Amino acid sequence: MGRWWVVALSEAVHGDKALAVTCEGEQLAVFRDGKGAVFALEDRCPHRRVPLSPGPVKAGGLQCPYHGWTFDGATGLCNDIPNLRRDERVPARYAVRAFPAAEANGFIHVWRGAGTPAAVLPGASYRAAGREQTGSAVANIAFEQYLDVMLDGPECLVSFPGVHITDFFLGDPRRDGEHLVLDRGAVWKCKGNGPAFVRDHSLWVRTRVPLRGGDIRVELLSADEEPLVTIFIAASENRRGTTSLVWRGFRHATAAPLSWRWRMARAIGRAPFAIFPHIDGAAVAALEVAPSRDRRLAKTDARTPAERVVPVQERCAV
Amino acid sequence: MSEVPMMDAAGREAEATSKRDWVPINLDLRDTWFPVAYSADIGERAVRRIVHAQDVYLWRDGGRLYAAEFRPDRLEAMRAGASAFTNGSGFYPAVERYGYIWTWYGNPDNAHEELIPNIPFLPPDGQGIPRYTQRAVRFDAASPLSVENLIDLTHADFLHANAIGDSQSENDVVEVHSTSETVTRIRNVTRKSVAPVMRWIGGVRAQYQDLRAVLHVHLRNNVCISYPNFTPGYPIPNVQPFVPVGKHRSRVDQTNYTVHAPAPFRWLMPRISYVIQPQDNSVLRPQNARYFESTERRDLSSRFDGPGNRYRLLMVRLAERQQRGDFGYGADADPSADISAVLGMRG
Numbered sequence: 001m002g003r004w005w006v007v008a009l010s011e012a013v014h015g016d017k018a019l020a021v022t023c024e025g026e027q028l029a030v031f032r033d034g035k036g037a038v039f040a041l042e043d044r045c046p047h048r049r050v051p052l053s054p055g056p057v058k059a060g061g062l063q064c065p066y067h068g069w070t071f072d073g074a075t076g077l078c079n080d081i082p083n084l085r086r087d088e089r090v091p092a093r094y095a096v097r098a099f100p101a102a103e104a105n106g107f108i109h110v111w112r113g114a115g116t117p118a119a120v121l122p123g124a125s126y127r128a129a130g131r132e133q134t135g136s137a138v139a140n141i142a143f144e145q146y147l148d149v150m151l152d153g154p155e156c157l158v159s160f161p162g163v164h165i166t167d168f169f170l171g172d173p174r175r176d177g178e179h180l181v182l183d184r185g186a187v188w189k190c191k192g193n194g195p196a197f198v199r200d201h202s203l204w205v206r207t208r209v210p211l212r213g214g215d216i217r218v219e220l221l222s223a224d225e226e227p228l229v230t231i232f233i234a235a236s237e238n239r240r241g242t243t244s245l246v247w248r249g250f251r252h253a254t255a256a257p258l259s260w261r262w263r264m265a266r267a268i269g270r271a272p273f274a275i276f277p278h279i280d281g282a283a284v285a286a287l288e289v290a291p292s293r294d295r296r297l298a299k300t301d302a303r304t305p306a307e308r309v310v311p312v313q314e315r316c317a318v
Numbered sequence: 319m320s321e322v323p324m325m326d327a328a329g330r331e332a333e334a335t336s337k338r339d340w341v342p343i344n345l346d347l348r349d350t351w352f353p354v355a356y357s358a359d360i361g362e363r364a365v366r367r368i369v370h371a372q373d374v375y376l377w378r379d380g381g382r383l384y385a386a387e388f389r390p391d392r393l394e395a396m397r398a399g400a401s402a403f404t405n406g407s408g409f410y411p412a413v414e415r416y417g418y419i420w421t422w423y424g425n426p427d428n429a430h431e432e433l434i435p436n437i438p439f440l441p442p443d444g445q446g447i448p449r450y451t452q453r454a455v456r457f458d459a460a461s462p463l464s465v466e467n468l469i470d471l472t473h474a475d476f477l478h479a480n481a482i483g484d485s486q487s488e489n490d491v492v493e494v495h496s497t498s499e500t501v502t503r504i505r506n507v508t509r510k511s512v513a514p515v516m517r518w519i520g521g522v523r524a525q526y527q528d529l530r531a532v533l534h535v536h537l538r539n540n541v542c543i544s545y546p547n548f549t550p551g552y553p554i555p556n557v558q559p560f561v562p563v564g565k566h567r568s569r570v571d572q573t574n575y576t577v578h579a580p581a582p583f584r585w586l587m588p589r590i591s592y593v594i595q596p597q598d599n600s601v602l603r604p605q606n607a608r609y610f611e612s613t614e615r616r617d618l619s620s621r622f623d624g625p626g627n628r629y630r631l632l633m634v635r636l637a638e639r640q641q642r643g644d645f646g647y648g649a650d651a652d653p654s655a656d657i658s659a660v661l662g663m664r665g
Contacts, residue, residue, distance in 0.1 A: 168567055172371040172565050289607055
């Protein structure tokens with residue numbers, strides 16, 4: 001069964017140029033037609049295999065920059081080969097693979113795999129409620145590892161200014177549909193005695209990591225679990241063991257007590273978070289495999305969610 | 319509570335435990351009280367604690383203590399999802415004693431106050447326990463591994479030598495006793511090098527001191543009650559409840575009851591946990607990851623591992639009993655019985 005993947009920010013695809021992206025290791029060309037509808041084609045001309053993405057967007061679709069063959073965004077069919085005589089037709093089998101594409105909340109999604117595209121898009125769960133920070137990058141870490149590290153050590157992948165993310169996570173990851181959710185303690189830097197000395201953490205960092213797909217949510221919460229920052233990170237497998245990242249996030253308006261550094265950062269318009277494209281290999285290698293173990297186990301658990309529910313009376317186990 | 323004398327050789331237990339691997343990560347023992355927070359830490363604002371990956375929210379309202387599965391502002395909306403741990407009410411049984419809030423983990427119908435462990439050196443009503451004796455620390459391992467670390471004698475002389483002291487002594491004898499619910503380790507050391515912490519801030523100027531250290535461990539809730547008595551010197555009674563946060567972490571709200579020690583030792587000594595804890599975590603963190611799955615490569619033991627192996631054996635027995643549906647306490651178990659004599663307290 002296929003699934004939707006976020007491949008780009010909405011604002012990154014505009015005008016008469018296509019955007020080259022990589023999803024599940026495959027190169028795609030994403031573009032809009034004159035009405036703003038979004039399309040995704042295999043980034044490979046079937047004529048001489050050159051990438052389509054550098055070509056211009058024409059009325060009939062995306063035109064190959066090499067010989068001008070043009071491909072319809074919805075079907076992938078080649079509808080124009082320059083220099084053909086008027087009585088010549090493009091053979092019906094001349095086409096590139098086309099992928100269903102859809103847009104929601106500032107994210108462009110592409111459906112990959114078998115089956116009818118699902119009605120719900122991953123990006124639909126994200127709703128900005130403040131000034132957004134957005135970005136995209138290719139991170140120097142493999143996709144599955146990126147998801148695992150988001151559980152084992154998110155401080156290697158993301159930061160919040162003035163916030164120390166601890167590695168004391170609360171309990172074990174809890175299952176929420178097709179995601180695992182884990183909270184960990186965090187404290188304001190330069191406030192109090194440091195993370196080892198606090199009785200109760202003044203902040204939480206909540207990571208929501210998929211078992212399948214690449215939609216990640218990271219939230220910075222107050223001690224009362226009021227959201228301070230929400231980040232939606234879409235990850236997918238890029239080439240050569242790297243990971244494509246696309247993100248949007250925003251700072252919530254809050255009455256929760258904040259550190260002076262946080263208030264200062266807000267006053268000068270500094271981004272409330274940072275996503276690391278360059279990941280410290282030594283820091284990642286030093287992480288013990290801990291909550292991500294549950295993700296790997298859950299991924300291989302073939303039972304249905306209903307079958308996986310264990311009555312609480314039977315939970316005691318060796 | 320009757321104590322079963324040690325079955326003579328630690329080697330026999332090492333052999334028994336070596337027949338099967340020790341996989342402590344998934345031990346989830348029920349029907350017990352956990353000291354989840356200091357009473358003094360809980361006010362009107364809800365505080366979140368975790369027991370075996372379950373949320374426990376604590377707060378007071380109108381002077382009354384509440385312990386619930388959900389935040390107070392979400393309680394009504396979420397109550398339909400309350401678990402059997404609260405009989406569907408959303409509220410855990412909760413009791414305040416010895417300066418802690420104890421919440422019940424298990425079938426609420428079995429929550430009896432007499433199952434709260436006796437801590438003879440702390441005032442039962444918690445009144446007068448100074449805040450300087452209370453320090454919360456976090457361990458990067460599941461509770462059973464953390465408890466094993468505490469039971470383990472020989473590591474301290476190496477990992478904590480700069481704080482607690484080296485392994486030099488004239489004589490070092492260890493006894494272990496147990497019931498179906500407890501392990502008691504007694505260590506008698508003569509002419510041990512005086513611990514640096516006691517020499518430099520405790521005013522003990524002698525070169526050597528004798529030590530009688532009793533550690534009494536409750537298996538279900540990992541409450542470790544310790545009474546190390548130094549001569550010359552003084553006792554440093556302490557409680558270390560290893561509350562299981564999950565499979566990877568545990569939290570310990572310690573009470574180092576140093577009120578009878580001289581100043582400034584009494585104020586500074588409880589802070590030693592901030593030195594000890596990172597030292598322990600440096601080994602516990604990688605160790606925990608290696609105890610997730612059973613392996614053919616069994617742990618090796620020396621004769622010093624007798625108490626730890628006894629602990630492993632009893633924990634597995636208890637877990638197997640609970641797996642069979644038996645959550646009751648055996649005839650030899652009485653957590654609330656006075657353990658003053660067991661600890662060897664003076665007077």
